[in-house]
Amino acid sequence: MDEQVLGFCGPGLMGAPMIRHLLRAGHAVRVWNRTPAKAEALIADGAQVAATPNGLARETDVVLLCVADAAAVEQVVFGEHGLLAGAPGESVRVRRIVDHSSIPPDATRRLAERAAAFGVGWVDAPVSGGVAGAQSGSLAIMAGGAATDFAAVTPILAAYAARVTHMGGVGAGQTTKLCNQAIVTATVAAIAEAVSLARRSGIDAAKLPEALAGGWADSTLLRTFVPRMTQDGLEPIGALKTFQKDVDTIAAAAAQTGTPMPVSGTVQQLLRLGAAMGLAQADFSGFIDVLQTPRTGEA
Structure with a gap:
């Protein structure tokens, strides 16, 4: 079989290292x-x-996509000069679109249905692992789509993913990413609370990863975010507004499915407070800045 020619839309913080792995x-x-x-x-x-x-x-x-949100995906695919601009039946070479963006499952299904009119298969393939995972080629990918489309693109995704899991039909990958983000955002918020408690209790919060290593609280997130919450000058790895977008999508999915998610609801309010404080562009570790507001009587 001839080597497929790949396209990639969205070479940003995540996309650029993924493209380099493909090359x-x-x-x-x-x-x-x-x-x-x-x-x-x-x-x-x-x-x-x-x-x-x-x-x-x-x-x-x-064509692989890694863009900001559902509106951006729709514009890149169906907007003026988009991948599938024009009427169904018009000639394009692309046969499959792989969307690495994190967007709502229902939006994914609508976009996939529109792409199918052009004879183009859709694989929703959001990723986890952050910029570090993209750079090291160790991303986890959770995918939705037809089994034949998934099988066709899996060897491509292996260039930058350590694990690629088929979760079901179109939209299943996005739903799995929401599950991932529910766990991640709640955990990072809990880490920020622990760091805040340690500081206000007069102990060195920076030593928490060492003290908790090997215990049930030990995790990649703990080892990643305690340093980011206790040190200055580290390169940002993402903006709180991205977490807010994801948690808002989780809330919508919870409402659609009747799923009680009180923890995610609390995280959503914390992120909204952060945005009101002007922290939308702050690093993911900015949860700590929301919690570190002065106590009564403090300067």
């Missing part, structure tokens, strides 16, 4: 980004740049 694995990759400089930065690594998503769709077999 190192020997794939031919064409890239597009709304900000051309982000795509052009990958030319030195061997990528080719497309002027529009539609131009990319006419030159590639599989």
Whole structure:
């Protein structure tokens, strides 16, 4: 079978290292980004740049997306000059779209149904592992879509993922990512509470990972976020507004399915408070800044 030509829309903090892994694995990759400089930065690594998503769709077999939200996905795929701009039946080469963005499951199903009218399969494949996982090629991918589409793209995803799991039909990957984010956001909020308690009790919060190593509270998140909450000058790994978007989507899915999620509801209110405090652009560890408001009588 001839090597498939890949397209990638969205070479940002996550997308750029994923593209570099694809190139190192020997794939031919064409890239597009709304900000051309982000795509052009990958030319030195061997990528080719497309002027529009539609131009990319006419030159590639599989297109991977890693963009901000459902509106961005819809614009890249169906907007003016989008991958599938025009009427169904118009000629494009792309046969499958893999969406690494984190968007609502119901939006995913609607987009996949529209793509099917063009004869294009859809795999929703949100990722977990953050920028570090993208850089190391150790992402976890939870995927939804037809089994044939999933099987066709799995070897591609292996370039930057340590684990790729098929969770069911279209939308199942996005639902699994919501489960992931419910656990992650609640855990990071709990870590911030623990750091705050340690500080106000007069102990060195930075030593929590050492003290709790090997116990039930030990985790990758604990080892990642305690340093980020107790040290200055670390490179951001994401913005609180992203967590807020995800938790708002969790709340919507909970309402649609009648699922009680009181912990996620509390995290949602904490993130809304952070946004009201001007912390929407703060690092994921910004939960600690929300909790570190002065006590009564403190300066």
